[in-house]
Amino acid sequence: xxxxxxxxxxxxxxxxxxxxxxxxxxxxxxxxxxxxxxxxxxxxxxxxxxxxxxxxxxxxxxxxxxxxxxxxxxxxxxxxxxxxxxxxxxxxxxxxxxxxxxxxxxxxxxxxxxxxxxxxxxxxxxxxxxxxxxxxxxxxxxxxxxxxxxxxxxxxxxxxxxxxxxxxxxxxxxxxxxxxxxxxxxxxxxxxxxxxxxxxxxxxxxxxxxxxxxxxxxxxxxxxxxxxxxxxxxxxxxxxxxxxxxxxxxxxxxxxxxxxxxxxxxxxxxxxxxxxxxxxxxxxxxxxxxxxxxxxxxxxxx
Amino acid sequence: xxxxxxxxxxxxxxxxxxxxxxxxxxxxxxxxxxxxxxxxxxxxxxxxxxxxxxxxxxxxxxxxxxxxxxxxxxxxxxxxxxxxxxxxxxxxxxxxxxxxxxxxxxxxxxxxxxxxxxxxxxxxxxxxxxxxxxxxxxxxxxxxxxxxxxxxxxxxxxxxxxxxxxxxxxxxxxxxxxxxxxxxxxxxxxxxxxxxxxxxxxxxxxxxxxxxxxxxxxxxxxxxxxxxxxxxxxxxxxxxxxxxxxxxxxxxxxxxxxxxxxxxxxxxxxxxxxxxxxxxxxxxxxxxxxxxxxxxxxxxxxxxxxxxxxxxxxxxxxxxxxxxxxxxxxxxxxxxxxxxxxxxxxxxxxxxxxxxxxxxxxxxxxxxxxxxxxxxxxxxxxxxxxxxxxxxxxxxxxxxxxxxxxxxxxxxxxxxxxxxxxxxxxxxxxxxxxxxxxxxxxxxxxxxxxxxxxxxxxxxxxxxxxxxxxxxxxxxxxxxxxxxxxxxxxxxxxxxxxxxxxxxxxxxxxxxxxxxxxxxx
Numbered sequence: 001x002x003x004x005x006x007x008x009x010x011x012x013x014x015x016x017x018x019x020x021x022x023x024x025x026x027x028x029x030x031x032x033x034x035x036x037x038x039x040x041x042x043x044x045x046x047x048x049x050x051x052x053x054x055x056x057x058x059x060x061x062x063x064x065x066x067x068x069x070x071x072x073x074x075x076x077x078x079x080x081x082x083x084x085x086x087x088x089x090x091x092x093x094x095x096x097x098x099x100x101x102x103x104x105x106x107x108x109x110x111x112x113x114x115x116x117x118x119x120x121x122x123x124x125x126x127x128x129x130x131x132x133x134x135x136x137x138x139x140x141x142x143x144x145x146x147x148x149x150x151x152x153x154x155x156x157x158x159x160x161x162x163x164x165x166x167x168x169x170x171x172x173x174x175x176x177x178x179x180x181x182x183x184x185x186x187x188x189x190x191x192x193x194x195x196x197x198x199x200x201x202x203x204x205x206x207x208x209x210x211x212x213x214x215x216x217x218x219x220x221x222x223x224x225x226x227x228x229x230x231x232x233x234x235x236x237x238x239x240x241x242x243x244x245x246x247x248x249x250x251x252x253x254x255x256x257x258x259x260x261x262x263x264x265x266x267x268x269x270x271x272x273x274x275x276x277x278x279x280x281x282x283x284x285x286x287x288x289x290x291x292x293x294x295x296x297x298x299x300x301x302x
Numbered sequence: 303x304x305x306x307x308x309x310x311x312x313x314x315x316x317x318x319x320x321x322x323x324x325x326x327x328x329x330x331x332x333x334x335x336x337x338x339x340x341x342x343x344x345x346x347x348x349x350x351x352x353x354x355x356x357x358x359x360x361x362x363x364x365x366x367x368x369x370x371x372x373x374x375x376x377x378x379x380x381x382x383x384x385x386x387x388x389x390x391x392x393x394x395x396x397x398x399x400x401x402x403x404x405x406x407x408x409x410x411x412x413x414x415x416x417x418x419x420x421x422x423x424x425x426x427x428x429x430x431x432x433x434x435x436x437x438x439x440x441x442x443x444x445x446x447x448x449x450x451x452x453x454x455x456x457x458x459x460x461x462x463x464x465x466x467x468x469x470x471x472x473x474x475x476x477x478x479x480x481x482x483x484x485x486x487x488x489x490x491x492x493x494x495x496x497x498x499x500x501x502x503x504x505x506x507x508x509x510x511x512x513x514x515x516x517x518x519x520x521x522x523x524x525x526x527x528x529x530x531x532x533x534x535x536x537x538x539x540x541x542x543x544x545x546x547x548x549x550x551x552x553x554x555x556x557x558x559x560x561x562x563x564x565x566x567x568x569x570x571x572x573x574x575x576x577x578x579x580x581x582x583x584x585x586x587x588x589x590x591x592x593x594x595x596x597x598x599x600x601x602x603x604x605x606x607x608x609x610x611x612x613x614x615x616x617x618x619x620x621x622x623x624x625x626x627x628x629x630x631x632x633x634x635x636x637x638x639x640x641x642x643x644x645x646x647x648x649x650x651x652x653x654x655x656x657x658x659x660x661x662x663x664x665x666x667x668x669x670x671x672x673x674x675x676x677x678x679x680x681x682x683x684x685x686x687x688x689x690x691x692x693x694x695x696x697x698x699x700x701x702x703x704x705x706x707x708x709x710x711x712x713x714x715x716x717x718x719x720x721x722x723x724x725x726x727x728x729x730x731x732x733x734x735x736x737x738x739x740x741x742x743x744x745x746x747x748x749x750x751x752x753x754x755x756x757x758x759x760x761x762x763x764x765x766x767x768x769x770x771x772x773x774x775x776x777x778x779x780x781x782x783x784x785x786x787x788x789x790x791x792x793x794x795x796x797x798x799x800x801x802x803x804x805x806x807x808x809x810x811x812x813x814x815x816x817x818x819x820x821x822x823x
Contacts, residue, residue: 019552019780019783020604075551076516077519099554099603100515100516101516102487102514102516102517102520103409103487103489103514103516103517104446104484104487104514104517105517106414107409107414107415107416107446108446108447110414110415111414111415111445111446111447112447126635138604138635139635140635140665141634141635141636141637141664141665141666142665142666145635145664145665149633159579160579161577161578161579161580161631162577162579162602162631162635163576163577163578163579163580163602163630163631163632163633163634163635163664164577164579164580164583164631166631166633166634166635166664167580167631167632167633167690169633170632170633170690187578189409189411190409190411190414194411194412214579216578216579219411220411220412221411224412243578243579243582243583244582245586285583286693
């Protein structure tokens, strides 16, 4: 099954005529993603790798039919406008690739998405790949690399670091483990689909038997994953690594943050909460394949 | 996150209709005296730093007279508190405080909305109060599209046991507080204490606003020099680096210095990571070998070769480093040959004499490794390229061995140099620089390899000389991707006729100063 993307979803690329937009359109098309339209206001009428380009999302839907997913490659300060436009045009999943999107813009996108029952990945995301089915975003760089590094299988991968998303999946592939879907949730403090929300999707996915999560210090995502497990809303085996152990905890500037979060957000808090919830927390990323083997063996023995 | 000083935060509050104490900010003792004279009351002097707990650091003092204010300001200005040199003190009237409250705003990452917080007990130790007396704290999520309504604020404050006129006055202030924070894209904000005086007036006695780095561009009036998370003012080199980041949207370039000084005898290295997670893993690997990091740097998100070049030039403006370590996640999606060429141009210009270990794993890693192996043969330093199957630990080990082989030789900062080109040299502008070709050298060229090297296909041959195949305007708007391939090919295999000038404002002067300081000591 995989989550969020398969080969059938109809995909549009906003900012298709830009530097990244063009390169990644090629990646997505070559990989088999069903890219049906591109949008760059003012550039309607041209084609990029055989994909027709339109002036607006509304026009793209009028001319090509319902669009399920939009992958956004516009400059950061235009992301809000592009995202609201896509949601208004009926898109139900957005992948917001750009870095440096203002946080209040993300909150506005989130609000409008909720109203229209749409979801989004990112901002500041490499995107996601369901191996053998579809790539959304820039993960893998080129189709031949994406095919080599990521193989279809039953492990879900969710990461807050872009580079580590690919690295973990690649090391799993090397160790003989395929993946259901690999997703970079985005590096920002507020993201559309955060780690716990991705866990809920993996829980519902029949293909996924085990999940690997790369966490980081800051935000409450890992603590919320722990809570999800304790509430029995996530029941599959989970391997986790939390990055940022070496980061020095600076002077806390905001009392308000401390009032709301308490000690949440620190490396110690995250590891402690995850272990309490029974998560297999590893100290090094290179231990992940070995841990996956152990879990696989214990599952096989049941 | 870009922090604003108290005096600037208060100015924004005042403009938004919140009462602040009478006074002003002083940079000299006599200014402090003049402000105290205008206030005509006993004053409080407060050092301007991005730190809490200033009273404990001797940073908050009272003065009964303008003369005393001047004397205290004299002590405060120039004093060093943690990483700050005090340049400004705030001089304000002393308030007749009757009671203290707390108002705060944070962004809640799980609810994905701003959260307004009020506490009926403010001042120092407000976190402690939150733990021991939760009934004094009240919070409310804000619907960002609908905005915050005053009745919501009244309910927020009411829940902490406040009523009557005070309820109205405080809710008016808090409503304005949210509007100001929202207007300036505050990532977090707080007024602590929020004071009610014996006269019954509400004052913001202290305030800190932190502006969202990614929205700082919307607020040039705030004069934020470097919109980054810092717990001290940015260094000169960090300001130079930030200008590079701001002037090129392609990819990320994040740079900060981790050592105040780099003593020659200590094992510091220049660090060039890629991506947050991969960088952290790579830093752990070099730190575990006993090295120290002169800087942290992240070039990721598929940066142009020119951006990586500038990053390397900035890293190599730090004296006494023993090696250059570049490493990311190992399985990057970005086109790694860009990073390889950026490093090659920088290392060749520097005639690098300290070893480098460059782990450019991922997309196009084979090409990246070949570029490093081919074009760095003739520099004094040994530079080794690695890929996704080489662990950060192994690469850190190699760096250690190479530094030993190199007898722990220290990096010397060199002046910024440019080749001399004929005045009427053929040239055109690129997105962030200028490409010049000395056509007089071209007749001696046998391969014309620059044409083939240019994957963007913007060069063509005319009478055996490379010229633009697109309009100069197109080249400047980005058709020339600044991949640096033509220059590197020509300088290594042919006549060294191509030079791509990629200015880094301020770096020339910075290096001159570093060199001068080095000579003096």
